[in-house]
Amino acid sequence: MTDLDVSPAQRSARDVLAWGRALVDPALRAAVDRLPESMRSIAGYHFGWWDEHGVPTGADAGKAIRPVLVLLAARAVGGRAEDALPAAVAVELVHNFSLLHDDVMDGDATRRHRPTAWAVFGVNAAVLAGDALMTLALDVLAGSGHPAAARGIVLLSAAVQELLDGQSSDLGFEERDEVGVAECVRMAEGKTAALLGACCSLGALFGGGSADQVGELGLFGERTGLAFQFVDDLLGIWGDPAATGKPVHSDLRNRKKSLPVVAALASRSQAGRELAGLYRGRGELAGSALEEAAGLVEQAGARAWGQRRADELLAQARTHLRAAGVDPVAARELDAVAVLMTRRDR
Structure with a gap:
């Protein structure tokens, strides 16, 4: 047992997520209501609030992990x-x-078990709706009246630039036969970890935390975020469609160079060489080729490697959480959410 282990009296991670969702949803809906109707209808569909005709639904709106990290980080520093x-x-x-x-x-x-926004409204409309949400995010911060709003905008904008750079690298990998493990990890640090780090930094900033606390909690979020990506990539190959909302082997179908795939390709093993042969083809992998590719990734040791790295990164995140010197109750709840994120359906 460590000082971050959750006691029976502590709220579970799922309870914390439900609390955060209940707190954030009204404010999120109020913000989206400010969008032009053309963008609002698509955004509301994407969030699961209504169907393509505007009829309210009970669709899955996601776990709200990122806003919950913000709220918990604020409480952790005494805000x-x-x-x-x-x-x-x-x-x-x-x-x-x-x-x-x-x-x-x-x-x-x-x-989330329903057609994506672009599949319903078209590619151009979905891209524009995404742009509208990005602009709205900065508008929400700017209009908050919080003394840390200006710093928060700079922090969030920097995280978005890292996210976009990571996404650009991810797309670039699709055009290359060889991708190194280190550069794939750097891509994940930008695409996923940067925003999760910003969540914790922003929460500490808006909660009135010290510079050290903002920094340490940001590193906690980044390490957790990278661990999350390792697990997400494992689920992209072996995840249960009932839990992920996507077909089994979805990442392999498009020959995606995810972390375990890149590790397998770089393993210099026989399985890695055979996987490279499959990945050099064109078009989607299908049928028995999907099963074969998943088996080769595992034979190359990349599945176990990904699980091990996720555990190591969670341990590093916990070190930064302890170093932040924050409220122990909020720290335990932050830890519980990090565990939920990084030990999903393995």
Whole structure:
């Protein structure tokens, strides 16, 4: 047992996520209501609030992990969650901006067990809706009246630039036969970890934390975010479609160079060489080729490597959380959310 282990009396990670979702949703809806109707209808569909005709639904709106990290980080440094609500809404808007664009770029027709926005409204409309959410995120921060708003905008904008750079690298990898493990990790640090680090930094900033606390909590978020990406890439190959909302082997189908795939290709093993042969083809992998590719990644040791790296990164995140010297109750809840993020369905 460590000082971050969750006691039976502590709220579970799922309870914390439900609390955060309940706090953020009204403010998020109020922000989206300010969009032009053309953008609002698409955004609301994407968030799961209504169908393509505007009829309310009970669709899955996601776990709200990023805004919850903001709220918990604010509490961790002695602030109130409500004080950080504009920052929480902003990061959820940015996250969903990236999802709308990712679905278009990856050609994913399904998210959260329903058709993606571009599949319903068209590519151009979905891209514009994503742009609208990004602009709205900065507007929410600017209009918050919080003394840290200006610094928060700079911090969030920097994270978005890293996210875009990571996404650019990810797309570039699709055109290359060889990708190094180190550069693939750097891509994940930008595409995923940067925004999760910003969530914790923003929360600490809006909660009135010291510069050291803002920095340490940001590193906690970044390490957790990178661990999350390792796990997400494992689920992209072996995840249960009922849990992920995407077809089994979805990343392999498009010959995506995810972390475990790149590790397998770089392994210099027989399995890695055979996988490279499969990946040199054109078009989608299908049928038995998908099963073969998944088996080769595992035979090359990349599945175990990815699981091990996720655990190592979670340990590093916990070190930064301890170094932040924050409220122990909020720290335990931050840790519980990090564990939920990095130990999903393995």
